[in-house]
Amino acid sequence: MASRVRSDTRMWESTPRLLCLCLCLALVVQLTAAGRASSLKEITDGNWEDILAGEWMIKFFAPWCPACQQIQPAWSEFADWGEDMGVNIAKVDVTEQPGLSGRFIITSLPTIYHCKDGVFRKYQGARTKDDFLSFVHDQKWRAIEPVSSWFGPSSFLMNSMSALFKLSMFIRRCHNYMTDQLGIPVWGSYIIFGLATLFSGLALGLILVFIADFVCPSRRFSSSDYYQKKQSMEQGRLIQQQDEDHEADGEEDDDEDEEEEEDEEDEDRPPRRRESPAGRTQGFSDEAVRKRIVAQRQDEEEDT
CATH class of the missing domain: 3.40.30.10 (Glutaredoxin)
Structure with a gap:
């Protein structure tokens, strides 16, 4: 009886040790698993x-x-x-x-x-x-x-490919949100993305144009002498146009003077003879014509 009591006492005394050993083994297993997971x-x-x-x-x-x-x-x-x-x-x-x-x-x-x-x-x-x-x-x-x-x-x-894939995933999520959460039809989502792409492209094009003009301005417009040259060219054109107008006016005046001189010369010249269809002369007075006719008749009578 005494030996049995002693064995039971020893078993109860060793139980805490076994529990501690089990806890230590479980802790080691957990730490090992955590280490493997973190690897x-x-x-x-x-x-x-x-x-x-x-x-x-x-x-x-x-x-x-x-x-x-x-x-x-x-x-x-x-x-x-x-x-x-x-x-x-x-x-x-x-x-x-x-x-x-x-x-x-x-x-x-x-x-x-x-x-x-x-x-x-x-x-x-x-x-x-x-x-x-x-x-x-x-x-x-x-x-x-x-x-x-x-x-x-x-x-x-x-890097560009990565950004493109991120953008495609963002667009896909937005499409799913609009169709699933907001109840927008699929064709409506396509129209929204099409319009957004169009306007974003226009805005990006304008921004790039402004950046290009700011970073790399044209040498023609950036030079300080450009506007002075432009003004001098415009003044030269105006002067040339005025000279051409004056020359044109002078030619018209010369033409008018020549016409007036020709008219005066025509007045001074004697009238030219012109034959009528009947063979009569024009440009002479009636009396001279009568005298000539009378003289021709007298010659005819003398011949006869």
Whole structure:
């Protein structure tokens, strides 16, 4: 009986120790799980520039993609080895980060990129944990041609693509809001976006014209002597026009003088003889005509 009591006493004394041990094990498991979860980093539009330093393996995925769901366990196991290998393992949800989708030109899912000090290479190998580890440990990425600087995520072209993808996602959200929340028909939403595009294009064109005139004004109008030359040219034109008017008036006066002189000469000249249809002369007096007729008759009579 005494031995049984002693054993029960020992069991009750060891129970707190067992509870403490269980609590410690649970805490260690939770901390390990938290460490594993934090080893897989998430890249967004706000912190994407962090991948330009160091070595990274980045996976672009979408929650609805079956291939992305299939590769998820292997990628999580690969992320557990990232800290030991000195590689940052990250993921990007393209449905939540459309800007990064445009910046890296994601055309298929899942897409995996390797980045080393800002130089990007696209991973094309098998998608298992061992293949990922071999790709990084054996530096197989050196055999892959890097992405051109023109198409790098930090280039001007890719920045423009990122902005375009963000704009498209914003337009899509506005369209869904107008059709679902406000009850506007689909064709009405299209008309609204068409008019907004038209007026925004006109406003942008005017702004660009004003900026161009302000930044690069025309040399013709910016020179200080332009207006003086313009005034002198106008004065020269006026003077030339006045001279032409005076010359025209002088020619008219000369023509009138010539006509008057011709009229005076015509008055001084004797009248010319003109024959009528009947053969009679004109420009002489009637008496002279009668005398000539009488003289012709007398000559005829003498001849007879």
